[in-house]
Structures are given as structure tokens and as C-alpha cells.
Amino acid sequence: MAISDPHPFPFQETDELLIEPRFEELRASEPLCPVRLAHGEPAWLVTRYEDVKTVLGDARFSRAEATARDEPRTRYHRGLPGNILAFDPPEHTRLRRVVAKAFTARRVEELRARARTISDDLVDAMTGRGAPADLVADFALPLPVTVICELLGVPVEDRTRFRLWSDALLSTTRFTPEEVERYADELSDYMAALVAERRKEPSDDLLGVMVAARDEQDRLSEEELVAMGVSVLVAGHETTASQIPNFVYTLFEHPAELARLRADPDLVPQAVEELMRFVPLGSGGVARYALEDVELSGGVVRAGEPVVASNASANRDTAVYSCPERLDLTRKEASHVGFGHGPHHCLGAQLARMELQVALRTLLGRLPGLRPAGTGEDFVWKTGAGVKGLQKMLVTWDPS
Template identity: 65%
Template sequence: MTRAYPFSEPEKLDIEPLFEKLRSEEPLSRVTMPYGEPAWLATRYEDVKVVLGDPRFSRAAATGRDEPRLRPHLPPPGNILSLDPPDHSRLRRLVMKAFTMRRIDALRTRAQEIADGLVDAMLTEGPPADLVEAFALPFPVTVICELLGVPFEDRGDFRVWSDAFLSTTKFTPDEVLDAMTKMREYMAGLIAVRRETPHDDLLGALVVARDEDDRLSEEELLSLAQTLLVAGHETTASQIPNFVYALLTHPGQLALLRADLSLVPKAVEELMRFVPLGTGAGIARYALEDVELGGVTVRAGEPVLPALASANRDDAVYADPEVLDLLRGEATHIGFGHGAHHCLGAPLARMELQVALETLLRRLPDLRLTDGESGLDWKKGLSTRGPLQLPLAWG
């Protein structure tokens, strides 16, 4: 039996109800995505980890294939997400220099200043405030702009480009192509400036790696810069209101966190497990040989989609997985992926989410939804979830 996937329209932050049945009875199931060839869908935690981490499954093998996907457009050539080691490792090492724990710890002070400045503005304006526009969007955008070396005043443009990049149905294919072309031209312009005048930022370092060390091609440089710009802010900008919404709709857990803000790092990890960011499965991996997985044989050349949201709710791994438990102590979530393609920006995202939650809960007492849940509108036509606005009051 082959099912159309996603199985249903996403509802708020709810998990697809069919996942539980599939984990129990059909852990690898045949699906067709809106675009691309049929695939296997892996729903169990251990199987998903194999797909993400076992070298018998490849991203590079998708090149030239009509890979299963939510969006009409295929990943651009040279994209780090479409590579296997050693090419993937080479690019990853270049970027990881910016995302070391020591550098992220140093950046935390600046991130705290940005967060406090945004909350200062919210307090000056007074409640209610839309958390999305007042905090969740400008906070990670400012951080990635300063880290990468992108002018903050251009944020309006790349916000539209990011939405187009993540579009499933919100934009037409022609609109997506136009946005991607404009973003590419924009990044090429920034790269040209750095070739004229060296800059001490991540983009400047990547230009040096291209021009002086010959460690990446021009196409890789452009693709990497675009990916970092989009991924460096979009996921965190979505997860901040998602996390706040999840806490506000779980008052017992919110009270626990308010009483002890030292729990914020642990809370971020549990929220990463509990809150689904995407509207579909992860990026397909192709089997390089026949692999026994989830009770079936995945033949060489067949794609497998890892359902991260399902894996993070696997009751073989987590006790009461449908419960948000900020004191949970079980296995590590895979919200940031696993294996070679584990999110290279995870240290930055963790730091930003920790700073955001701690600052909001410390400085805005009795934070609450102004109109309850009923008046919220949620993103549609994008591959990421989240409320379009999150009106809050405090005090």
C-alpha cells in the first residue's frame, strides 16, 4: 500500500496521528510526496537514526534523481545538504569554525544585548505585543546578519526570499525561481564587496577560503552563503513562538520553568523533541546497497524519508512521549538531525533559544496569550510551522 504524504494538513503543533500506528505496525511504509518519486517513510527512532547516520544511505545519490519532496524545486547544485563526505566534510569544516562552542559562548553576550533591547522596546510600547514581529523575527535575524556579514536593513528582502525557499504552495514555481535568483545575485554582490575590501565576518572568511586557499568552488561559496542566511534565522524565528506557545498551553510546565530559570537549557532540549518544526519528513536519503530496515529490505537506489517528528515521539524510547516534560531524562532528541548532516548551526540555535526563553520569562512577568488560542492564524504553504502572529500580554 502506498499513501500520499503528508497524510493530513498540519494542525497547530500537533503530530500526525497516523505515526503511532505506523511505528507499531508498519515502521517503514511506502509513500508518495507532492513531488518526486515514491519513497519509504521511516517512523521509528532507531530506524530514523540509521537513515541519517549510516553511510549506506546517501544524499549525493539524489543528484540527477527526481527526489521525493514537498516543494516543486530541487535543491540547488553544490548545496551542502546535497553532499556526502568527503565534500560535505570539507564544507562543514569551513563553517564550523564560526560555530565552535567558544565562539558561540562569546556571541551569547551580544545575543543577550539584542534580546534585552527588543524586550525594552516591547515594555516601552506596552502590551499587547506580537511576539513574532517584536521579538522572534528580529532577534535571530540580527544575530545571523552580524555573524555572516549581511546588512540588517536588507532583512525585508531576505525574509521574502526565505519564505520562497521554504515554500510548498505559498509561492508559484516561477515566484520561487525569481526569489532564488534575486537572493543569489544579492549574495554575489556581497561577495564582490569582500573581494574589494576584506571583512572580518563569516562571509569574508569563506571568500578567503575560496580565493586564497582554493577550498571551495564559486558555486559552493554562493550556495553555502544562501543556505547559511536562510537556515541561520528561519528555524529559530519559527521555534521561538512555537516554544512560547507550547509553554503557554502547558501551564504546569510553564510554572515549573518560571520557578527555576536554570532549567531553561533542559527545557530547550525537551521542546526540541516535543515541538515539530517541519510540515513533512526530512530530506530523502538513497540506499547505496540493499539494507534491512524496519522489517523490510530497502533496495539499492531507493529513497527513504526520515520522519523526525515521529521518531521524537517513539514510545520505545521515551516514556509518555506525548507529554511535555521539562525534567525528562531519556535519549537525546533528533530535532537537529543526526550523523554527518547533524545541523551545523545547532550550537547557535540552542544558544539563541536559551537566551530568548530566559529573557522573555524573566523580564515579562505573567506572560500570556491575549485572546487564547482561538484567534491564532498559522503558517500555510510553507515547509515550516508556526503562528503568523502571537499576541501576548504581561504584567
Template identity: 65%
Template structure:
């Protein structure tokens, strides 16, 4: 199966939440393969769990190098030089430490009651209006947006603006290059204006704390401050807002697993972990790491200077790590998934996302008995032209709904 000619990547168009079966073939026969993306130089693609962890965590691989190279990517826009996702330690560590304390498990648990209050209010609105409801617009989007707005210190009433601009950070083909740059510029201008207001009137929020780190301790530049705040706002709601309907879709299409979870809602935290493993959120691999020296992976030598992409969805289906990995098992107790990544760039808001997903599932299943598709799974409208896959609209109903 080994080929010297790079394969076109992604291998296929995203099909709902189905992971391309070719990844399984690669794991068995060519775990490190050459690929060619729509933009940038050719790359290696790692599909196995252990290789993925090495590339994501080993100091012999660099993210910062991508800024200086024509990095392999699925969209025209390249990495931003001063973005936290394009840094290596110690620069990356410096910025991450400024934010990490706001997302510790202890602090996130303090936010849980407020997240529950928001979730209950959203369900109250759904019940009042009656079925069918759009799970995306009526619940999945406003829940994480409200939470991250309160944590960061962004006015919730501005959500209509920054929701539109957020697409620029995840667009592959949905937006043209000029529109992407325009939206990112608008987001940065908006955040810069908000920072100016907070300087005049600080509040008890993360944005005020970041401003203090900038102004009083000189621990980040003004440009880093704007980029970091914009990144937190986008990352703090986009993926969770996508995963909530993804998880519900998976549960509704696995009725036996759904029934077992409904019978034991205390199993929601474990179910969330299995769903994070099972759902392939990304449409393709992104954020390549560059080898700083020769490194051997699965018997293949990656030469210094060569980029490696990691497919975490494939790694989370690795037969060497997970028993019957193609099967959804909400009682699974095996090795940790890498749905939030691994190593220095492990998702900063992982604990917040976990909490929100737990609150979302438990609230929906407990307060909307018989939650189901309004008509059928075929009525779900899926996103297109984006880095992540998930429903754009998801009509749902429940017992007693009109």
C-alpha cells in the same frame, strides 16, 4: 496494516503543533511504510528512532543521489546539485569544515552576551510600546536575524529584502514555482554583490573568511561560495525565528510546566531540549536518502536505489526510547532527541540555535512577568504553504501591559 499501495503523504494538513497520531500507529505496526508525495518517485518512510538514526548517519545511504533522481518531495523544486544539503562526504565534509569552526560551542558562547543584549533591547521596545505585542515581528524574527547578520557579515538594514526572499527556500505552496526561482535568484545576486564588496574591504566576519577560503586556498568554487553564504543566512534565522514562538505557544498551553520553569529559570537549557523533542517543526519529511545497497530496517529490506524519508518528529515520540513521549516533561532526562537531525547533515548551527532559544526563553520569562496570549490561543495566526509550521502572528500581553 501493511499495504503494498503507497499512502498519500503528508497524511493530513498541518494542525498547529499537533503531530498526526497516525505516526504513532505506524511506529507500532508498520514502522517502514510506502508513501507517495505530491512530487517525485515513491519512497519508504521511517518513523522509529533507531531506523531514523541509521538512515541519517549510515554510509549506505546517500543524499547526493537525490540530485540525479526524481526525488520524493512536497514541492516542485528539486535539490540543487551544488548545495551542501545535497552532498555526501567527502564533498560535504569539505564545505562543512569551512563553516563549522564558526559554530563551535566555544565560539557560540562568545556570542551569547551580544545575543542577550539584542534580546533585552527588543523587550525594552515591547515594554515601551506596551501590550499587546506581536511576539513574531517584535521579538522572534529580529533576534536571530540580528545575530546571524553580525556573524556572517550581512547588513541588518537589508533584512526586509532577504526576509522576503527566504520564503523561497521553505515554500511548498505559498509561492509559485516561478516566484521561487525569482526569489532564489535575487538572494544569490544579493549575496554575490555582498561578496564583491567584502573582497574589496574584508571584515572580521564569516563571509570574509569564506571568501579567503575561496580566493587564497581554492577550497570552494564561486558558485559554492554564493550558495553556502545564502544557505547560512536563511538557515541561520528562519527555523529559530519559528521555534521561539512555537516554544512560547507550547509553554502557554501547558501552564503547569510553564509555572515550574518560571520558578526555576536555571532549567531553561533542559527545557529547550525537551521542547526541541516535543515540537514537530516540519510539516512533512524531506531530504530523502537513497540506499546504495540493500539495507534492512525494522524487518523490511530497502533495496539499493530506493529512497527513504525520515520523520524526525515521529522518531522523537518513539515509545521505545522516550517514556510517555506524548507528554511534555521539561525535566526529562532521557536519550538525545534528533530535532537537529543526525549524522553528517546534523544541523551545522545547532549550538547557535540552542543558545538563541535559551536566551529568548529566559529573557521573555524573566522580563515579561505573566506573559500570556493577548486574548486567547485561538488568535494565533499560523503559517501555511511552508515546509515549517509556526505562528505567522502571535499577539501576547503581560502583567502591567496596556
């Protein structure tokens, strides 16, 4: 392999929601950088927007090849067998098609009213208890968890259990390898039990549809069925649950943009897109393997070599965005890659967008003067996790 003298990556643990400071330098001088993640073999890191889109979207780069290799990764574990992220088209297309109809723009719009009701109920509970409130525990987590549970057909009362399992699956160092393995097994067993229930009592929720696809149309193996259920459950709430407080925190840090959004709530959809571009959700990407020699900005990736694409860096590329370090809620430049790109573009992107829009409208509309509580310990950040975000966020608001 040509990957020699790799740099440890992530290069440093950036505080809070700060982006890796070396990305700007790499985009300019070393767009194809040799790196070594916490686990697995060395890889190339690409940081430019166009290179990132090529690695994520070009069929010459494979996710399936990673299953036979010591894949570069930030986490100890490699996920559950049968995970949709481990496949290339056409196998990936077959799996994705089973659940894609649940996340179309039309279907998501049908869920918007329910998301508004859930949001209003959560805010009612917050105002009933009085300030300060923990925006994470009292709003950001229960909103997407309730929506995805109802969509998939998972008992909402089990959310404390699968939240722990989800944290373990996304852990980098927060849990020991033994704990990760145990919790992953528990989550798989939990999903398998729900599948067994759907076989006894068929339903029209998403899990019931998936079971029917397995049993009647033979479109899923049993392993794929369980893994798909786990993936939808975890991914269906994790991004939104993390980004709601991340977005609110970022708006607190940019008071002029917060004032602009409060003055014009119709900016919310565009604000969500700009915040998805601006806020770095994770530090390391998922490796793809080159199936043949591919020329990128910084050189040639040889067949068999893994590449990690930094979405966060791509979203700050000065070749694509003017003043990318500035939060501009009216920005209408190139589409961001916050939800990925290509075949593995986030399946639930439309759902996440809708929930984030509803969350911002509800919080800014119903909690006038929303701001940090001012206790001195308002913000507690996640540690040892693959997804950046707040573990606790204490807020207050003006009395109505």
C-alpha cells in the same frame, strides 16, 4: 522498484503544532511505509527512532545520489545548486569545515552576551510600545536575524528582503513555482554581490572567511560559496525564528510546565532540549538513497530506493521515551533528533540552542505573566510552508 501502492504523504495537514496521528500506528505495525510526497518519485517512510538514526547517519544512505534522481520532496523546487545538503562525505566534510569554526560551542558562548543585549533591546521596545505585542515580528524574527547577519556580515537593514526570499525557498504551496524561481535567483544574486564586495574589501566576518577560503585556499567553488552563504543566512535564522513562538505557545498550552520553568529558570537549557523533542517543526524529511541493500525494522530497502526519515515521529517513539506525548521539562532520556543526526546534523545547532535559551530566559524573566493577548485572534499560523509555526502571535504581560 519494490515501492508500490504508496500513500500520499504528509497523510493529512495537521493543525497548528499537532503531530501526524498515524505515526504511532506506523511505528507499531508498518515501520517501513511506502509514501508519495507532493513531488518526485515514491519513497519509503521510516518512523522509528533507531531507523531514523540509521537513515540519517549510515554511510550506506546518500544525499548526493538525489541530485541525479527525481528526489521525493514536499516543495516544487530542489534548492540551489551547490547546497551543502546535496553532498556526501568527503565533499560534505570539506564544505562543512569551512564554516564549522563559527558554530563551535566556544564561539557560540562568546556570542551569548550579544544575544542577550539584542533580546533586552527588543523587550525594551515592546514594553515601551505597550501590550499587546506581536511576539513574531517584535522579537522572534529580529533576534536570530540580527545575530546571523552580524555573524555572516549581511546588512541587517536588508532583512525584509531576504526574509521574503527565505519564505519562498521554504515554501511548499505558498508561492507559485515561478515566484520561487525568481526569488531564489534574487537571493543568489544578492549573495553573489556581497561576495564581490568582500573581494574588494576583505573582512573577518564569516562571509569574508568563506571568500578567503575560496580565493586563497581553493576550498570552495564559486557556486558552492554562494550556496553556502545562502544556506547559512536562511538556516541560521529560520529554525530559531519559528521555534521561539512555537515554544512559547507550547508552554501556554502546558501551564504546569510553564509555572515550573518560571519558578526555576535554571531549567531553561533542559527545557529547550525537551521542547525541541516535543515540537514538530516540519512534516516531511529530506530523502536519502540506499547505495546497497539495507535491512531496517520493517524490511529491506533495496539499493537505489529513496527513504524519508521522520524526525518528529522518532522523537515520540515509545521504545525510547517514556510517555513521549507528555511535555516534561525535566526529561533526561535519549537525545532527540530535532536537529537531525549524522553528517548533516544541523551545523548551527549550538547557535540555535543558545538563542532559544536566551529568548526563554529574557521573555519569562522580563515579561511577568506573559500570556496570550486575549483578542480572539492572537494566533495566526503559517500555511503552505515547509516549516511549522506562527505567522503572528499577540501577547500581553503584567505591568511592572
